[in-house]
Amino acid sequence: MSMNQKLFEVIDADYSCLGKFPALSGVNLEIRARERISVLGANGSGKSSLLHMLNGLVFPQKGEVRFLGRLLSEDALRSEEFNNLFRRTVGLVFQNSDIQLFSPTVRDEIAFGPIQLGLSKAEMEERVNDLLGMLNIQHLSDRPPYQLSGGEKKKVAIASSLSINPDVLLLDEPTSGLDPKTQSWLVDLLEELHRAGKTIVTATHDLNIVDRISDRTIVLGEDHTIAATGWTSEILDDTPLLLSVNLIHEHLHCHDGIVHVHEHGHFSEHDHMHRNKGIR
């Protein structure tokens, strides 16, 4: 996939769950090949819906989604050829690993995608073994996924999406519920995958990892519209924006005998600004 090729184009898309609970409204965006994008937003802002829409699992009631210039719709995905191309190219790691892991063993789980896409048995086995090795989970290969810990489940879920070798990897809240070590392992992995030429779109509200996993950020507001798009560094510095979409909050507290207000969110406590210095 050539650099800068337009992968996804979302044009004025509205989507509501069950037709009555709005999840996305008037969304316009573009995703190009080899980009690293974060989708930021508070709980319930529509991040998951957006990823599901990009993965062709739900479709906008108004507006459209285009993939490589072609309309991504239920009808389009009925074509075996297009479906195969699309599923081979785009992989999604679900927020809830228990939903994603439905096979009887870890090995079956990782093999599921390659088998569905018609890879040969030898190729499938090679991929499964390589991924088990890469993620250091060989010892889990014959275990049923429901017996695993949260971190192990997440690794298997990632392996099961990577086994398709997608060019575009969509990740829904990948660090939620992971311990700090596994979180940092995941961030390293995403950096490595990006260096290998993959497009990575991560939905998250974990502001600590955003600057490491993305160059560009899309911010969803609580009204389900896009509040801003821009370079990640600029977005993270835009405190009024982050406050307005409820990703950070103003916090009144006291230390060193000084009562002051500052924003809580991504920076560590040592770096924060004392705006109302001296109020006692």
Add this chain to the structure above:
Amino acid sequence: MRPRWLVTKDVEIHVPDYKKKSARKGFLDKTIGEVASLVKNSVFLEEYANRDGILQSIDPRVKVLSIALLLICVSLLKHPLLIIGLYLVILGLAMLSKIPPKFFLQRVWLFIPIFSGIIAIPALFNVFVPGEPVLILVKFQGKWSIGPIKIPEVISITKQGSMAAFVFVMRVATSVSLVVLLVLTTRWSYLLKALRVFCVPQIFTFIISMTYRYIHLLLRLIEDIHLAKKSRVIRKGSIREGQRWVSTQMGTMMKRSLKMSEDVYSAMVSRGFTNEVRVVDSFKIGRVDYLWSIFFVLFISLVMGLNRIWG
């Protein structure tokens, strides 16, 4: 703004005296706990399937096929000694597969009296199976009948009847032992895949394996919901309240499982599932399987030969 009552505590905590009472579990605790532990222990544990015994080392397809042939063989055997012999061989196999004999016997014999014992009882009496009396129970004066059944003058337990009942019960016990042995020594996922040797459609085994996987998740969810409720309940509720809670929870679980099935389906679609099940199994027939098959064919031939001679 936080309500005042939430952030002030003006009552001191006073621990009342309490006498130690024998804690009795409510019906909810008992039912949920027992169901969850039964399913977990009997289905999910796979403790014996992971041991390195003789049956565990055989390819699941070969094993399923062998057990199926043995089941047919058991139903064809006529001589009680042959059935007993076969049963002893199965016990031996269970021990070679590192299944504790007590556990194995309990699994089989706990249910036999309930299911087949009751069916076999009438066969003991000369009313149904005429023959030489062994034990006379009642003597009537004159013959009479209830509808089409003629009641003889003497009601007794017959030799032929006892033998028929014995053979029947042993046949059931041997067959049940075979199936229990298969299930205990084979991992559930392998067992389902192995069913494909009998041309069981893939969609069928696939759905069962997914059902099995999500039963586990839903069971855990039910346990968690119950614990969450328990942690918030202050006074002891009545049975009626408990029943009402169960019925609403059943509805909620139904909705949740429906939502979950939709989500799981989209997770499958996301990875290329197109309503056509494709499964690859990685079974390999090895030397042990060939050896087993040779012995097995010889054994079956011997048993069937003896059955012919003695029968």
